[in-house]
Amino acid sequence: MNLYAGLDVGGTAVKFGLADPTGHIISSDQVPTVQGREPLLELLADIVSNLSKSHPVAGVGVGTAGAVDFATGTVVGHSPNLAGWADTPVAALLRDKVKLRVTVDNDANCMALAESRLGAGAGCSSVFFLTLGTGVGSAFVQEGRLWRGAHGMSGEFGHSSVVKDGRLCACGQRGHLEAYASATALVSRTVELARQGLPSLYAQVSVEAARVLGAREIFAAAAGGDAAAAQATSEAASYLACGIASAVNLLDPELVVLGGGMITPDLPFLITVSHEVKRRVHEGVADFVRVVPAKLGNQAGWVGAALLAAESA
């Protein structure tokens, strides 16, 4: 059977592995990311070369942070955590190095594909996927296929409005879901509320330090009674539910899957979001809508990339 290499290129690590065409994992590992276009491409080529030593590799899939033109396998947009990666024709340059077909997509698409086929959405006809981390990515999968949009640019629901002209978003516009429901937003808001006087350990913490601690630390603080963390968590859940309900009203997906670094299974945050989504969607879908956590953890990205490689073969 043909095996495919999947690589998930993030700001801190490259996760990778070998999978069969159905996404069954043969092996997996990860290494720290290096910065700079050429060093990073060399690292990816080395990974593929090493994988090829254990098994012949039939094709390579790469999921990466940043917007990707899927047709050409080129990173289009600026990716804040990958220096020099913008406008890199990753598929063409890596193909030259490894002499294999290379398929490149953005990491949210890869994660969504793996989760919808093998993870939380296995067996579902349609999945709306959101990944919550530094930013908010989204993807819509129908019958196991990603809906890429007319120009390959779908899935930017993180930059859709939940509050018209509201909070400043990293993209420069205002009121976007990402500015209210990302890990970055949750951290900033917690520090802000703490400085405004809500009893909190975060009153003495810089935003930068709080960011290093991350969203999961804030969820833990909220559970432990930290008032600023609890208030910020509650607000983020409410805005996230508002955004999800809008997408559900539009799409009526069989399942909503939440993944990304901010989400762990059994998170109370998820239960709050799920309840509020049910309350906010229109009555025709309120009985059906289901919001669940992703299942594949940090394997989802590279497995999805391997699935795309198998499809492109």
Add this chain to the structure above:
Amino acid sequence: MNLYAGLDVGGTAVKFGLADPTGHIISSDQVPTVQGREPLLELLADIVSNLSKSHPVAGVGVGTAGAVDFATGTVVGHSPNLAGWADTPVAALLRDKVKLRVTVDNDANCMALAESRLGAGAGCSSVFFLTLGTGVGSAFVQEGRLWRGAHGMSGEFGHSSVVKDGRLCACGQRGHLEAYASATALVSRTVELARQGLPSLYAQVSVEAARVLGAREIFAAAAGGDAAAAQATSEAASYLACGIASAVNLLDPELVVLGGGMITPDLPFLITVSHEVKRRVHEGVADFVRVVPAKLGNQAGWVGAALLAAESA
């Protein structure tokens, strides 16, 4: 060639006609709606019977206001302008009367299908359609097929949020697009602004009377310098653009088509909306996004219903 009867059941008129399987119009007409389940079903049966006199009819499609369970052809939700129509199994009851296969869908879906295949969206691979009238309906068409959702309940984007917990919507929830961008909302807001002191002829008009005059009268007043009408029109355009941008970010459709009683071609309102959508979408689609008026006018509903009938044959 087989011909199909299409009927578009609205609160004031039933528009109908005969079309071939590609939606080419053979004949069309309209009659006033009658209220009550049985009288309305009798009217629809009479229409089909009369159409059958000129040409044999191979099947019947019905588009109707209100939520519809497409699988069974049953009106599910309450429709404010059609008394006694809720929970009517229209397909089954009309089939008994006319002895033909009957397909039933909601009017927004029918309009979207016709516009995407034959109207403004002809030749486009994907269309996001919004109908603006008493309410706001939506539909998403991919490769000429309606995306109905996992439970047949997609297309309720009119009840998605543009202002979290904002203005009261007819559905009982708050902040929905329909509460800001429908004809009903435009009229109410104009009267409200006039009563708050903006120079306007609407200061002396009751909301009910203003509703009878309708949205087009407000657009005309705005063009003529009525301050309340102009301000309300500008606000509605801005909220509408905000909602459309959110859907475009999620779906990246080839085209956005706006139809319904509120929309006429060459409306300045449309130009405002189109500009603001371009400004609000994420940068990856800003160069591509196009917002255009529907082309088929009040023929879209019945033609789309006839297309569905032809498909179901």
